[in-house]
Amino acid sequence: MSNLWAANSAGQDIQQVGISGYAAAGNRGSFRALFADGQAMSVRQPANQDAANAVDPVDQAHADGFAMGFEEGSRIAAEAAADDREAQMRLADALEQLAPAQSGTLATMLSATVVRLVEQIVGQVAIDEDLLRQRCEAVAAFIDENDAKNALHVNPVDVPFLQNADIAVPVVPDPQMRRGCVRLDTVDGWIEDGPDVRLSRLKAMLDDMEGKL
Secondary structure: OHHHHHHHHOOOOHHHHHHHHHHHHHHHHHHHHHHHHHHHHHHHHHHHHHHHHOOOHHHHHHHHHHHHHHHHHHHHHHHHHHHHHHHHHHHHHHHHHHOOOOOOHHHHHHHHHHHHHHHHHHHHOOOOHHHHHHHHHHHHOOOOOOOOOOEEEEOHHHHHHHOOOOOOOOEEEOOOOOOOOEEEEEOOEEEEEOHHHHHHHHHHHHHHHHHHO
């Protein structure tokens, strides 16, 4: 105290220096304390970050399981969708096969098939002599005795079958006639009978059915 009082008596600013030094020391002490706390916190901070960043194994297992389940579900859904598309394509193809044919197409095919079969049968079946005579007699019933142009056309191979037939008109061999067919030429036209005529009638019937299908 005597020194401080002496310094004041001498007019020297020792007190100010001393106070400044004290304040500096105090500031340095305070700075060191804060710095020390900062060091402590800086040491503890990485540990806190690691703890915060650490993942709970149970939560991680749940997350992994969810991800695996989602991927598996997506795969199964994609496979099911692909199977459905393939099944739809097969069904569409089957429906196209079963779809009705265009109007008249099926009837035309059936008609052509029936006609072809009948033609084959007619060509293979032997000529019935009695049936041929009946046809000739039925056609001859339309003969006009006053018509000199009457003539009965038959296939040359069938002429011998009519030698004993009671026909009032001359029989003319005609290579253009199908076997079993007869045609009576008159002044007014002609009259036909035989497989060709019946086949034509069959075709007409099938054509009529074709228009209705």
